[in-house]
Amino acid sequence: MLVFKCPYCGIEADETELSPGGEAHLKRFGPGSSDEELEGYLFNRENPKGVHFERWRHVYGCGKWFHAARCTATLEVFGTYSAQTFEPPKEIIDIIKAKRPGWKWRNLS
Amino acid sequence: MSKRLAEGGLLIDRNKTIKFEFNGKKLSGFEGDTLASALLSNDQVLVGRSFKYHRPRGIVSSGSEEPNALINLGEKEKFEPNQRATTTELFDGLKAASQNHWPSLNFDFGVINNYLARFLPAGFYYKMFIHPRPFWKYIYEPFIRQSAGLGRAPSQKDNSQYEHFYAFYDLVIVGGGIAGLNAALTAAESGLKILIMEQTPEWGGRCLVDFSKIGDETSSEYVSRLLSELRKFQNVTMRSRMMGAGVYDHGYILGYERLNDHLAADEGPRHRLWRIRAKQIITATGSIERPVSFPSNDIPGVMLASAVRDYAVKFGVATGDKIAVYTNNDDAYRTAITLNEVGVEVPVIVDARMSGGGALAERAKALGIRVENGKAISKVFGKKRVEAIRICEHKDSGKGNEKIECDCIAMSGGWSPVVHLYSHCGGKLKWDEKLALFKPDSSAKPTSHDGLPFVTAVGSANGSLLMHEVLKDAWEGCLSVIKAAGGKVKTKNFKVIEQQYENSLQAIWIAPHDADIKKRAKIWLDFQNDVKINDVELAAREGFESVEHAKRYTTLGMATDQGKLSNINGLAILSSSLGKDIPKVGTTTFRPPYTPISLGSIGGSARDELFQPVRKTPMHDWHENNGAYMEPVGQWRRPFCYPQFGETYAKAVEREINQTRSSLGLLDASTLGKLLVTGPDAGKFLDMLYTNMMSTLKIGKCRYGLMCSENGFLIDDGVVARIDEQTWLCHTTTGGADSIHAHMEEWLQTEWWDWKVYVANVTEQYAQIGVVGPNARKLLEKIGGLDVSREALGFMEWKDGKLGKYDARIFRISFSGELSYEIAVPAKQGMAFWDELIEAGKEFQVMPYGTEALHVMRAEKGFIMIGDETDGTVIPQDLNLNWAISKKKDDYLGKRAQERSFMVNPNRWKLVGLETLDGSVLPDGAYATADGVNPNGQKSTQGRVTSSYFSPTLKRGIAMGLVMNGPERDGEIIEFPKIDGTAMQAKITSPVFYDPDGEKQNV
């Protein structure tokens, strides 16, 4: 039973007040993209046993989507942040690096 | 015999007699008794039968670890199977019956299994009943099934109430023994908000029974003082009869509060399930005594030493006239001493240790009790009751012939900390070799959302078995979590309490030590499931080496006590069979709940009218009062049709359609989604959402639009109206109101967050009514107000204004093919407006129509329905809706996906109309077959029916379907097999069966 702090309204929201939305920071591929790009965008999700960036919506609260950095093996939450970002903010990255030495994600390490 | 002592019993009130029944026998006990203590006070030692061999079973314990004393409790709507007698408080009129026997507890045919026991070892059913094949289904399984199960199945609906409660604490302490109470007191001073819960009705745990004095106080003075000190703290909540059922991630813990189980009649909710968030949790859950594994240790009268002591001290019950004690540790000497003090004979204390016990043993000896060190019980005499024992040297195979008479055996094989709650969320355990127990590994506690530990075990739950250790551990454990729970540590010195020296335990996993195979086949590990030492050894021999394999193969620990008594003993046998150390083999996983909790409490108040919300339109009650047959549509209930004069639903639908097509019908369309989209970028946004171009829609006009998922599939459709320069009103399907709203918000917030668009779901602001049929205009003109003439309000136009006295927005749209207006009024005006339409419509014989008539009329007209023509695999192109897909747009959601190879495959199934040759109705969902079979031998298909109805208008069956290359095959006849083996033939046609030129709606 997870708890996340919604960065938009400041509430410590119960999992039952939220709806999960899968991997965060996907890049949309529309017309003009290749079949592989489209497949990757629609289906090939990251599925790490460890640090994961994901989307949640505070659906029973302020209605806003936000992002969370969470460990799928321990359910530790490293932080939540704005959904209007292309990659996790530095402070979140720093927390993860401190807690999970050697962690890598895309071009970040 | 087992009986009530002349005096004593801390918990009972001898002035209050309670009457109850067991197996129809009228018995009595005292207030404060448990059912178990009351049964024992009536010499009812035999209380049930075991699962597999139907062996006689007696009460073993005095608490929630009880494997044997499971009873059918209560009657009718209050009947409950598998209730533990040891945790059932006695109340007036309680009715209990023993389980798993036929015809009676005393004489049970099922005991034949016992005589066949040798042929029914662990896992026997995997090796037998294989041939002949049909025998399993028809003979073996039905037999096994009938003999399985324990309690009876309830036969009536449970009428009790249940509820949930959300609570938030800095610190939750589970267990109200001296460890928990001391931890609570230590933490209370730090100002933390604290909950302490205790599963039994009383506080103090074992200390009242185990110690006469704690420090300078008697144990009951000590507990009373702790309680009164705790009650002074506003920040401490204390709840008894509440069990910590499970610990979940992020500090979530379930508290199972039994409010009424001790009462004769319900007063308010029966159970309350607390759903608690705690910053820190302390488990002061104590420990459970282990049985000793000796031959015939399952005979009624063999009990845990601590339980024998409990019954004497708490309830004034002697569990026998002569009670032998068998132990491997000092604690059981307390039982002997206590029994001696209350005047029960203890013929012998059999101590497995050569070196014997410490100070307590000396005291026992001083009282004149015979103590035999280095001995074992090699045999128990008696079948349904212990009659005598034979003792022998422990380091032996069981020779020796001294027979000692006794009618009860108080055994103690050491103690196992209750680590369940600590382990539920991933806490790791370590093996303590000296004490022979698994205890929490304080370096690997369960971690919470912040990655930091949040569950700490204290007291004997943490492996600190001696009283002074318990107190110290509770103190230290509590100090270690106060800061994490958000409190300030106020250090006071810990007051050391001295305790008598105890000699250390000696682990004995099998007694006598060299028991031969015959004896090992009689040494029980799991009393309920009948798992013996030789069963675990067999599992090991056959390669079931992992503890999970052995558990599942033998069913050890899978009974309703979930192995509270048996797990460690079984694990030790498995380890020695494998020649491995116990910690190498490890434990099985601890899963919630700690003891079983009622399904009712899990459901909470969500039953009957609160089972799920029913969403209601403003006219909902009218529909119900006017005989509508309602169908669930999501959480709404919509009229399917309005049967009259006992007519069938089909007839009602026919009548509604005929009347609508010929004169006038009314539809409650309020459930259709209405989403308001506004802003400078709203047009651009809708162009991305819809396959059509919405930005070019003129103010005052309506346009039918399609929405696809990014995966290309059609997900919703509806009419969009342009309200003003920056505002559009999008109608969705009923199901789409919430999902499409969410879909819009998702794209706006997470992809196009710089676009200036706001969306609001205004579905429930309006009552929306379809006024449909050739007389629709006349009706509106009769009500008066807005000009709804052909010229003033053309097809696919909308207008705001007054209609009669109502604030109306009228859309001239049609989903039936008739002249049709959909009129939205503020929801609170809806009922009055509906009434007025019905009243004013009388001259046109107006009829309300339901969803089925709606569906048939749209099918007659060839309109698609989301959920019928679409099923999540259909793209707009399949439905020949290319006209609604803008060619001018570079992009819309789903556009790229629709370019994939399978989506542009020319052989996709496409929408057509289907007319049966004989006018009958094609079955729902029927498939059109093609020649041959596919590589997997399945009949080849070339299409399927998506909607099929009897059309009252055309007086024949009509259908829509998806057929391979369908639109190019107009007039072709294809075949639809039915399930009964016959087939129907249908001609491919246009899907528009009625008024193809739209003459009816464009008037």
Add this chain to the structure above:
Amino acid sequence: MSDHQNERVMRSYSGYVKVSEKTTVGMLTVRGDFRSSKFKTSFTKAVGTKLPKEREVILARNDIAWMSPDELLIFCDYADVSNLSQNLQMELKDQHHMLVNVSDARALFEVSGSGIREVIAKLAPVNIATLEIGEIRRTRFSQIAAAFWLTSETSLSVICFSSVADYMFNLLKTSSMLNSKVGDF
């Protein structure tokens, strides 16, 4: 319009708290850019008060509730919504905003008595002990979306969608039955 509004009979229930439905309340949703000083000025000019802070409900003649970082809900007399809306429209006309009359789309209940926090705790996953007077909490009550705020230590208001008003009423009723007091507050 109140003369022919079709209103259900105002429901109420007295358990260990009192539950009553308010059926003549007007509600106006306002969306806009709260960070913009221009928006703030226009809003104050039209409504007469400043914008509420995060999760604040300004308890006044017209309660104003902060619903999300870009959404407010203004409560007023049912008949006053269109005036209020027109005033705001006038002030905000050259700014990106949204005004929606939701008076008919929401139901409002008042709960009063000394056990109100406890009744809510049976329904919502909210740490209600720390909720302050005038602080809105949007959450779920059992299976439906809801928002509530304390108007005093012994009274609170709850809103939900009007289609589930019956369900909400039954929830509150069941939770406040006399013999179901928890005694945790």
Add this chain to the structure above:
Amino acid sequence: MKRYSVFAVAREALRYHQGWSRAWKSPEPKKNYDAIIIGAGGHGLATAYYLGKNHGLKNVAILEKGWLGGGNTGRNTTIIRSNYLQDASAAIYEKARSLYETMSQDLNYNVMFSPRGVMMLAQTQHEIRGYKRTAQANALQGVSTEFISPEKVKSLVPIINIDGPRYPVLGALWQSRGGTARHDAVAWGYARACSDMGMDIIQQCEVTGIRHENGQVQGVETSKGSIDCQKLGIVVAGHTGVLADMAGFRMPVEAVALQALVSEPIKPCMDVVVMANTVHGYMSQSDKGEMVIGGGADGYNNYTQRGSFHHVEETVRALIETFPIISRLKMLRWWGGIVDMTGDRSPILSKTPVGNIFINCGWGTGGFKAIPGSGWAMAELMAKGHSSLTEEFSLNRFKEGKFIDESVAAGVAH
């Protein structure tokens, strides 16, 4: 290997069962195998079994990180049915169901397949249409199902409340030859049979790397050393992503927790399996007497085998509404498993971007019922390079948009 029979048990009983030998051997890995299967769950073991039995490939190792059958094979609700809508699904699940019928005899191990019947309740008009369509499809697929009336439902399941005020039972899709089996026995039976064919089941052996050169698999690195192989099958359910990562490709799967629970055992009161998809719950009664209850999966990635409690609440309240007598029963045990969900919720049985690496995953919430069919098809794919049963389940479908979507007929894929 000693054959199991009532006579063998009787013979052994006379010597207190001292003569039983190991059900499967516990060897050290060899240097080289013709084929390696990673994952000794039901699907992995069945794959190995049919590689040997159908294709004569017996120089096979099955590597298991933990204990065989210790994953989802041993933690599901044991339902077996094949009443699927789409042809590809119906084919493989029906293959599986039919193999279950003779499994006890094939393996000489009683897996207690109990064809007691599976019913899926229709509680809305939409579900009626969906299930009627499924029945039509099944008739052409050679799967025996029928749409039955509420009265028939009641006669088969007397404890059901068909007049529930909220969702009355309007009918049901009934597969009389569906049922349940003893889940552990399936893994154990296959393991014993594989071991008997000379295959090596290597438990406590974690794969740490996958070696491939020039697009061809070479072998694996494990906690018990390096092992070469000609062919490699990855059959690891929830951990598919981790293994695919080692092989250097990505998979359209995500790991989520699925939960189930059982009540305390009671005397038999329900002989068939009932699934109520509108209210999201399903229930059967085991031969032991426990009510076995399953519900929904969490919506977020999770490897902890612990799900969120509110799903249990939703499931239980739905089942109390459907079966009012269960309210006073007690939940005995609750647990979670990690299931691998694909983009269309249907499995993947496929070649991969690396030559001679094959993958079998994505069974999501419904893998147990497929075990023998999955193993049969996967073995054929690995041995021959193609199988009609796996054709549609290839990885390519996500690129081509050729999905196998079972949710379309109001069904859930349990």
